[in-house]
Amino acid sequence: MTDLVELRQIIKSFGHARALDGLDLTISAGEVHGLLGPNGAGKSTTIRVLLGMLHADSGTARVLGHDPWTAAPEIRGRLAYVPGDVSLWPNLTGGEVIDLLARMHGGEDRARRDALIERFELDPTKRSRTYSKGNRQKVGLVSALSVTAELLILDEPTSGLDPLMEEVFKQCVSEARHEGRTVLLSSHILSEVEQLCDRVSIVRAGKVVDTGTMAELRGHDTTVVTATLTRRPTGLDTLTGIEKVTVDGHQIELTTTRFDEVMTRLASFGIETLTVAPPTLEDLFLHYYDQTGTAQDRVGATA
Amino acid sequence: MLGLTLRRERLHGSAWYLLSGLLLLVVAAGIVSTYPTVADREALAASVNASAGELFMIGPVSSTDVGGIGLWRMLGIATIFISLASVLTMVRNTRAPEESGTSEMLGTAAVGRAAPLAAALGVTTAGSLGAGIVVGAGFLGIGASATGSLLVGAQITMFGLLAAALAALTGQIVQTARGATGIAVAFVAAFFLLRGAGDAIGGNAYWLSPFGWIAAVRPFADNNAVMLLPALALTIALAAVALWIASRRDLGAGLLPERVGPAHASAALRGPTSLALRTSRGAMIGWAAGALVVGLLIGGVSSTVDDQIDLALGSSAGSGSGLIQVALYLSPLFAAILGILTTLRLRGEVTSGRAEAVLSRPVPRSRWLLAHAITGTLAGLGLLFALGLGIAVAQLGSDAGSFGVLAISGALRAPAAWVFIALTTLLLATVPRAASAIAFIVIGAFQALEFAVEFRIIPHEALYASPFALVPQLPDGDPHPWQAVLLILIAAALTTIATRAIRHRDID
Ligand SMILES: Nc1ncnc2c1ncn2[C@@H]1O[C@H](COP(=O)(O)OP(=O)(O)OP(=O)(O)O)[C@@H](O)[C@H]1O
Ligand SMILES: [Mg+2]
Numbered sequence A: 001m002t003d004l005v006e007l008r009q010i011i012k013s014f015g016h017a018r019a020l021d022g023l024d025l026t027i028s029a030g031e032v033h034g035l036l037g038p039n040g041a042g043k044s045t046t047i048r049v050l051l052g053m054l055h056a057d058s059g060t061a062r063v064l065g066h067d068p069w070t071a072a073p074e075i076r077g078r079l080a081y082v083p084g085d086v087s088l089w090p091n092l093t094g095g096e097v098i099d100l101l102a103r104m105h106g107g108e109d110r111a112r113r114d115a116l117i118e119r120f121e122l123d124p125t126k127r128s129r130t131y132s133k134g135n136r137q138k139v140g141l142v143s144a145l146s147v148t149a150e151l152l153i154l155d156e157p158t159s160g161l162d163p164l165m166e167e168v169f170k171q172c173v174s175e176a177r178h179e180g181r182t183v184l185l186s187s188h189i190l191s192e193v194e195q196l197c198d199r200v201s202i203v204r205a206g207k208v209v210d211t212g213t214m215a216e217l218r219g220h221d222t223t224v225v226t227a228t229l230t231r232r233p234t235g236l237d238t239l240t241g242i243e244k245v246t247v248d249g250h251q252i253e254l255t256t257t258r259f260d261e262v263m264t265r266l267a268s269f270g271i272e273t274l275t276v277a278p279p280t281l282e283d284l285f286l287h288y289y290d291q292t293g294t295a296q297d298r299v300g301a302t303a
Numbered sequence B: 001m002l003g004l005t006l007r008r009e010r011l012h013g014s015a016w017y018l019l020s021g022l023l024l025l026v027v028a029a030g031i032v033s034t035y036p037t038v039a040d041r042e043a044l045a046a047s048v049n050a051s052a053g054e055l056f057m058i059g060p061v062s063s064t065d066v067g068g069i070g071l072w073r074m075l076g077i078a079t080i081f082i083s084l085a086s087v088l089t090m091v092r093n094t095r096a097p098e099e100s101g102t103s104e105m106l107g108t109a110a111v112g113r114a115a116p117l118a119a120a121l122g123v124t125t126a127g128s129l130g131a132g133i134v135v136g137a138g139f140l141g142i143g144a145s146a147t148g149s150l151l152v153g154a155q156i157t158m159f160g161l162l163a164a165a166l167a168a169l170t171g172q173i174v175q176t177a178r179g180a181t182g183i184a185v186a187f188v189a190a191f192f193l194l195r196g197a198g199d200a201i202g203g204n205a206y207w208l209s210p211f212g213w214i215a216a217v218r219p220f221a222d223n224n225a226v227m228l229l230p231a232l233a234l235t236i237a238l239a240a241v242a243l244w245i246a247s248r249r250d251l252g253a254g255l256l257p258e259r260v261g262p263a264h265a266s267a268a269l270r271g272p273t274s275l276a277l278r279t280s281r282g283a284m285i286g287w288a289a290g291a292l293v294v295g296l297l298i299g300g301v302s303s304t305v306d307d308q309i310d311l312a313l314g315s316s317a318g319s320g321s322g323l324i325q326v327a328l329y330l331s332p333l334f335a336a337i338l339g340i341l342t343t344l345r346l347r348g349e350v351t352s353g354r355a356e357a358v359l360s361r362p363v364p365r366s367r368w369l370l371a372h373a374i375t376g377t378l379a380g381l382g383l384l385f386a387l388g389l390g391i392a393v394a395q396l397g398s399d400a401g402s403f404g405v406l407a408i409s410g411a412l413r414a415p416a417a418w419v420f421i422a423l424t425t426l427l428l429a430t431v432p433r434a435a436s437a438i439a440f441i442v443i444g445a446f447q448a449l450e451f452a453v454e455f456r457i458i459p460h461e462a463l464y465a466s467p468f469a470l471v472p473q474l475p476d477g478d479p480h481p482w483q484a485v486l487l488i489l490i491a492a493a494l495t496t497i498a499t500r501a502i503r504h505r506d507i508d
Helices: A043-050 A072-076 A094-105 A110-119 A133-145 A163-178 A190-196 A214-220 A259-267 A281-289 A294-302 B002-034 B038-049 B052-057 B066-093 B095-100 B102-107 B115-141 B146-173 B177-201 B203-208 B210-215 B225-246 B272-305 B323-343 B345-352 B354-359 B365-394 B396-409 B411-430 B432-454 B460-465 B481-504
Strands: A003-014 A017-028 A032-036 A058-063 A079-082 A151-155 A182-187 A199-204 A207-213 A223-229 A242-248 A251-256 A271-277
Touching (some): A003 A043, A003 A182, A017 A182, A032 A043, A043 A151, A043 A182, A094 A110, A094 B354, A110 A163, A133 A163, A151 A163, A163 A182, A163 A190, B002 B115, B002 B432, B038 B052, B038 B066, B052 B323, B066 B115, B066 B177, B146 B210, B146 B225, B177 B210, B177 B272, B203 B210, B210 B225, B272 B345, B323 B365, B323 B432, B354 B365, B365 B411, B365 B481, B396 B411, B411 B432, B432 B460
Parallel strands (some): A017 A207, A032 A182, A079 A151, A151 A182
Antiparallel strands (some): A003 A017, A003 A058, A199 A207, A223 A271, A242 A251
8 A cells, every 4th residue: 555645753833832743644545544633733734734735844744645835736636625614705605616616626526516515415505604614514525525536634524514414424434435535534523533534643732642543542552440359459559550540448440451460469359340441432532632731742842 | 892892992993093193193284384384375275276186185275374274185084094994993893703703702791782883883982082182182283273173173083983883884784894894985985075076066065975064164264063963963873773773683694685696606717816806806896886986076077177277286296286187196096005905815815714725726826826916906907997987988078089098097007006916915925914014004105205295305206216106197297108117017026926935935
């Protein structure tokens, strides 16, 4: 498989604030790649570097084999983009905007356009000014999905969509994958990422802190072990590889990846009840996000 | 609500009003020092009152004392500046936040449907009073009589209040901030032109325009404070209707229902240039239509009353100072302002996020930039051509032989506007955030140059550094052929540099 997107050590600052701080990202052809991260992590900035709208201060970027900053117009004919907050020309109707953007892209496909408008239940005769947030988002989605593009770049594309429309969106992404298109999907919605993405990169404070398949990411994190013991546990601090230990009388909760040692030690106190829970994506999310001091990291990095 | 609006407007709004007030004072003080003796001023008054051009553009001189001359020179500008301050402040605080959705955040706080409008009326009233006090006090300072100075202040305040009430109403009726501003400004322009026509015609024709009513107070001559009442009554009526609508309509709605449009784009809408033209079409047609009407009016008035007296005022740079010549001389300034505003809409495309939709498609940035420059260029040209055509048509009866020259006399001056549009384009490509401020400072500097020449601070020859003086001054002035070509080359060079520079800038 070839890599459609390759970012290496991208650094981008706005004044004193460092939005991207040595970001690495690789997206292979044919995969749906999720971009997860808290607000302000740098997801949109990453995407704007990929689109050639921002010039990275340092690092190398390749999109479809070209540097997006210098070769921008050519590569942009081969990709389609939906921003998280689609804004439209207030006096044009939704249908006019979709046609105009398709013509700018090249390769207008009437049948495909009409089918998508139907599926997203969009009224193309309304002036953009009167569209709700969700309807504007639909215009953006129809515009991007109705043209031929090898790479779809979607920045929180479902914000404002109702659950039914979100379902339609998920179908569209699956179809795109089956057609062999590559998708970059930035999102806050875990179920969406879990269902759609082959691989996920987690962004925090301008860096990709982890990347891999869902299974791989789960492996990185720790499993939550909860137990009621017959005797009060002591001397646990000599154990390595355990975290977040809370002891409440005979109750203990901890997270670990070292089952052998932990179980042996716990058994020595007598186990009455035991639950072992694999991490959900939520836990993962919290694990990466909750390392608070996002802002401090950023300040420290630029000081 | 009023507190919040006041806080937000403390700098922005009050600066507008106070700067306008100070500018008016500078103009008044300038003319007074240019004509220091009573004899000077009597000569000036005699020639002004005999010139339809001066009567139309500025108005009659009704008193030759210091205050009277200062007031005369300032009043026409005052109507425009103070009115614009009020219109912009009003729309910025009513329709603009409603359109962008900021009002919704406040709406939940049960502030009452008419509260934003009431607060904006409060702020514009305070601003108008402030401008009135600055100007009134300034007139006292330059040695004008107390009663007259007080009434001048009252006139200034009245212009501000009237325009605020007007914009309050358009802001309630029209759904977009741009539309509300545009219609209110069109009314201000119409009031200005009708005041000009009324003064040129003379007699009771001042009743044509509310600005004429206010001018009829005639401080230093009649001191007729009663003439403030008709405008005050109109202001109160407009504001009351606006408040009545505001308390009844839905947030975000206008009075005019929203129509549906075509489901498909016409074949002509296919790229950045057609898009820019399409989004600016309404404004371009509106300004051109306005210019045509102005041209017809000026051509019509001037054929009957203009006696082509040559005044000592410097600003017309050798193109004569008859009404037609003065109007044509000033026209590229308006074309430049329209062109700059049209080109600057590129900035709005970026901040709104719409630029992303275009630039994430295979559209080169240079083409996208050029699309807006071309639109600005055509907007300016359209305005100038319409003005010249209007004048030519209205002059058909008296001067049919000059039809051809007159019809293109406006359009020929377009290169002056193009230089400023090209400069704006370059600014957008290099310092986008400051582009608007710098472009208008440059335009303002050239206007200051005109005033400096008029007040004889610098020699007349200095005007030949101004694009406005270098364009063909037809029908009566110098055709300036190579100067016009030079201006076009400068504009082309600036634009070319801009299309190269934009490649090196982030779009944000
Ligand atoms: N044009 C800009 N000027 C200044 N700072 C910016 C600009 N764009 C982004 N930033 C800053 O860069 C950081 C990353 O922003 P970015 O929009 O990429 O975050 P994000 O991950 O997309 O967040 P969200 O989930 O809220 O969309 C933020 O701290 C933001 O304030
Ligand atoms: Mg974002």
